[in-house]
Each structure stands twice: as structure tokens, then as C-alpha cells.
Amino acid sequence: MFGGTILLVDDEKEIIDLLEIYLKNEGYRLLKASDGAEALELLNTNDVDLIILDVMMPNMDGIQACMKIREEKHMPIIMLSAKGREIDKITGLSIGADDYVTKPFSPLEILARVKSQLRRYRQLNVSPSKNDNEMIIDDLVINIATHKVTVDQNEVRLTPREFSILEVLARNRGIVLSMEQIYEEVWNEPFFEANNTLMVHIRKIREKIEKDPSKPQYIKTVWGIGYTIE
Template structure:
């Protein structure tokens, strides 16, 4: 049974989500602020978090940034803010999806199912699809069996989508993927032409795996086209 943590300071929202998730077969945990959520993560195994942005004590942005230091389960942000900049901020600190309030509870349930399917599929099928358990290039090691990434011996923590993007590029060094192709394969949803989601995710990956994110060794930008994995090229 998969465990979902619902984090929101509005009792009505928690009650509404509990009602809709009740018949889905998930184990549910709740927290009223980010600090409670982080404390619960020390005690409980959680498979996905639905996290409100505007909360007292510790808001959703701070909470997501903090939990990403140690955890890589999918995170879906909830917020009354619908501006693109707010969405980019949420995705940029490690969220995997973003739902604007007021929301349709059935949409939240559907997004949870989708995120869990993708996360479980990436974990289970990576080794089978590749025929090997990992990728190692110039100090960077991608353990596809255990979904771990190390750089020069030190482990770095990527979100599920960051890991999926890095793995996609690293499997075919030198091959250029357009932003639309990356979105297609990782999000499995229609690409939004105005979206700069891929750029934000690539920037976050570089910040975690590169010595100097402004002079990347691994993920190269091909201007006007997309991105490629440099591999051992000089």
C-alpha cells in the first residue's frame, strides 16, 4: 500500500482530499505545516507528498527545498497562485507537479496516480531497458538500479524528473534532444510551447552535478535546438 502525505493548513482542504483519496487504496498521512511534514518523514516511509505553498511555521517552498536534501519521492504543490513565475519557483526547488487552487479533487487524484506510475516505472524498468545497472562518465556515476547519482564519490539528490532527464540524455551521449522531445519522454504529456520547464530542470541538475554550472561538463546546450550529454568529449 502506497503512502501519501497531505500537507495543508486548511482543515477543509485536508478533509476534501481525504474523502477523494479514501477509496483509492492509499495510506494517508496529514500535516498542517512544513515542519510537521518533515518531522513525520523521519518516522514514516512516504511515497508521494501533496504540499500546499502558503502555510504558517514553514511554507511549502521552504519545505520542498529542505526535504529534497534527503528525499526524492514525487512532490505535487498546491497553491492559490497561478502565475508562471510562481509555478517556475515551485518546480525550480524540486516539485514535480503544480496544481492551482481552487482545484478539482479528481484532477489531484489523477495527477497523484500519474506521478506514482511514472516514479515506479522509472525505478523498476530502468535496468531492464538499458541492459545494465549504471552509467559512469568522467567522475559522474548514475546508478539506474537504485536511482542514485554520485559526483566524484559524493552523492547528490535529484528529484524523480531531474533523474529521468539526466538518464535520458546520458544514455545516448552526443545525441541532441529538443525540449519538446525531453518533455514528451519524461512528462508523457503534450508539450506547452511557451513552457520553460525543461530549462529550469536542466539548470537545477547542473547546479547539483557540475563543478561550475556556468561551464557544464556533462549537459551541453545546443542553442536553438535543445540539450545533449557530452560524455567523455573534450
């Protein structure tokens, strides 16, 4: 049984050892690093399916590492942090993380999140039939097979989570989807009213695909309901 390769990045050996036990039992191959710089070196020489990345580390912290990784790579990133404030979570998600887990955590929770992220990521990278290969909305082109997005023929780099959100909206073009519908479709978990995670991701997508994010051409807000691509 081989579930994929996971890169664990944390300077706390106890956390690495604990997660290693649970993840190896599920058939995952593990790579381990104690800081962001070491993680980047491993990424240059190994194929990695998912990264579990601690925020607070010496030399290069998780925030710096995440931004550097997102310059070229699109695999899911789950951030770990002892900081549980909403602003800290928003920061992590804004710079490219797909999920954010606060310490202390349950290893079973991490395992569930890993499976959810990998399942979604792999679904997006399964090549569909040629007829369904691309969704074209004016100058926005979304290629499901290659996970590639272009605007005016210029490639836009989206994280796996951002791509999932955009895909859900594009597949339901002309339909207003509630925040709850989008969240539960993409995250595969219940939505809570106080959860601002989706709003953060929508803002980041707009910053990447819209000429003027304050006056979006593609992703429209329907106040009191949710979002739509017209």
C-alpha cells in the first residue's frame, strides 16, 4: 500500500515522530526536515504529494518556506502552528497554505486532513475527456487536466485549494452558490457561520485573476447569499 509521499517539516522531533507513526501506518512515504531551507532542498530532489509545514522554525520559518514553495509548486500544504488567532490563520491561508491546524492537535485529525487534501488534489489532476478539458469564461481559461489557469493568455498560479474553488464556481456558471455549498464541496467538512476561510481564498483568487479585484469581472459577490461566476 502506497498513499504518496509526504514531507514533514517541523523542528520539534516529538511531533515528527508522532506523525510519522500514524502516516506510515496508512502507507505514506515520509521525508523529514527541521526547517524551511532543508525542506526546499528535499523538494528539489524528490517528488512530494503533500507538505505538513510548521510555522515557527529556525533559519527559515514556515511562512517564508510556503511563499518560496508556491513560486513553483502546487501540491497541498497543511500548516501547523501554536498560534490560534484568526489573523494568524488568515496569514497562513493568504500566502498559499491549503489548511491550517493549531497545536496541540490530534494525529487522527491530521490524518483525516491529509486524506481529504490528497483526495481533492488527485481528483483535480485526473485527465477528463477532451470535451470537458477546458472551461472558457471570456479571457479566463481553466484547464482541468493540467491544473492550469490563464487570463488573457497569461498563466496564473493558483494553490490547489484556490483552483478547487474556482473550478466549483466555473462548473456552476450562472448559479449563485452559498458560502456553505462552496465550502463543503471543496473542504469536505461542515461549514461554520463564523468561518472566514472561504472569504480569504476568494480574495486571493480575485487578486490573481481580476484586473481590478475591487470590481471583479469573474467572481461576483451576491450579498447575503454567496458567490457566482456569471
